[in-house]
Amino acid sequence: EAQVTQNPRYLITVTGKKLTVTCSQNMNHEYMSWYRQDPGLGLRQIYYSMNVEVTDKGDVPEGYKVSRKEKRNFPLILESPSPNQTSLYFCASGRIAYEQYFGPGTRLTVT
Amino acid sequence: TQLLEQSPQFLSIQEGENLTVYCNSSSVFSSLQWYRQEPGEGPVLLVTVVTGGEVKKLKRLTFQFGDARKDSSLHITAAQPGDTGLYLCAGEDSGGGADGLTFGKGTHLIIQP
Numbered sequence: 394e395a396q397v398t399q400n401p402r403y404l405i406t407v408t409g410k411k412l413t414v415t416c417s418q419n420m421n422h423e424y425m426s427w428y429r430q431d432p433g434l435g436l437r438q439i440y441y442s443m444n445v446e447v448t449d450k451g452d453v454p455e456g457y458k459v460s461r462k463e464k465r466n467f468p469l470i471l472e473s474p475s476p477n478q479t480s481l482y483f484c485a486s487g488r489i490a491y492e493q494y495f496g497p498g499t500r501l502t503v504t
Numbered sequence: 505t506q507l508l509e510q511s512p513q514f515l516s517i518q519e520g521e522n523l524t525v526y527c528n529s530s531s532v533f534s535s536l537q538w539y540r541q542e543p544g545e546g547p548v549l550l551v552t553v554v555t556g557g558e559v560k561k562l563k564r565l566t567f568q569f570g571d572a573r574k575d576s577s578l579h580i581t582a583a584q585p586g587d588t589g590l591y592l593c594a595g596e597d598s599g600g601g602a603d604g605l606t607f608g609k610g611t612h613l614i615i616q617p
Contacts, residue, residue, distance in 0.1 A: 397546075428607075435609035436547070436592065483546050491535050491596035491605060495546030 395420045397496035399484050405502045406474060414469045414499050416484030422494075424487045425467040426451070427459065429480040430498075436483070441490070442467055474503045507531070508595055508608035516614040520582055525611040527593035528575040534596045536569055536576045537605065541590040583615045 397418045406412055418425065426441040428451075438451030442461040456478055458470040467486075471478060479502050485493040509528045517523055527536065535554045539547035551560050553569035553576060560567045564587075566579040580587055590612050594605040 433609070436594075436607040438605070485546075491537060491594075492549060492552055493605065494549065495539075498544070498546050 395494070397484055397486050397494055399482075399496040399499050401499060402497065403500050405504065407504055408475055409473050412471050412474060412501075414471075414482060414484075414501070416467045416469065416496060417465050418467075418484075418486040418494070419465065420486060420488075420494065421464065422486035422488055423464070424490045424493070425461065426485045426487075426490075426493065427457070427467070427469050428483045428485065429453065430483060431480050439469070439482075443490075474501075476503050479503050508593055508606055510591075510593060510608035510611050512611060513609070514612045514614075516616060517583060519585060519615055519617050522579070522581050523583055523613070524577055524579045525591055525613070526575065526577050527608055529595065530574065531595070532573050534573075536573075536596070537594045538567055538576070538578055539592040539594065541592060541610070542588075547590075547592055583613075585615045585617050588613060588615050 400415045423444045427439040428436045430436050437453045439457050440451055440459040442448045445461055445464050448459050448461055461467055482499045484496040487493040511526045535552055537552045538550045541547040551567045556571045556573045558569045564581045568577050590610045592607055592610045594607045
């Protein structure tokens with residue numbers, strides 16, 4: 394089954410404790426992206442990647458890191474999480490940038 | 505960053521009624537997508553429109569891209585409770601950039617039985 398998977402689906406952590414949210418796709422897509430979704434603000438792009446070893450900042454990259462060492466994986470790293478990073482996070486992939494398939498989401502709470 | 509305004513923000517109607525939701529911008533987009541998101545899930549792509557004036561139909565859903573490629577509408581005929589969800593429009597930058605999509609904040613649609 395073609396899909397984008399994210400892990401974990403739910404995470405509660407404390408301020409400053411480094412965490413990684415994994416994202417994997419099995420559709421051989423070149424384009425991958427991370428978004429956060431907040432009430433009243435909608436979906437905002439954090440980082441995107443056009444291909445392996447190629448990443449670039451989206452609209453809200455501060456406090457986040459990504460890497461793209463393999464085509465199928467695009468992990469999101471929070472080196473020192475803060476409460477304002479509490480949000481619902483989505484990973485997406487696509488053959489092209491403008492037709493994206495989204496993962497199920499990761500709900501992150503930072504206390 | 506280009507902005508997409510969606511209206512209305514919230515819409516609650518009875519089953520069987522027709523409705524239209526809108527997605528507007530002052531910017532030109534190369535293409536525009538509509539997604540539907542259900543609670544606890546990621547957005548699901550419904551359609552992509554590319555050509556100004558283009559109309560696409562998906563069962564009871566009709567999508568139109570404005571002639572100037574700055575706006576789009578989604579019309580649902582005889583709405584069903586299964587149409588309930590958050591409808592998001594997203595636009596691809598016409599500048600040829602590779603930075604993906606700009607999303608509107610969405611229309612929350614509730615279809616009451």
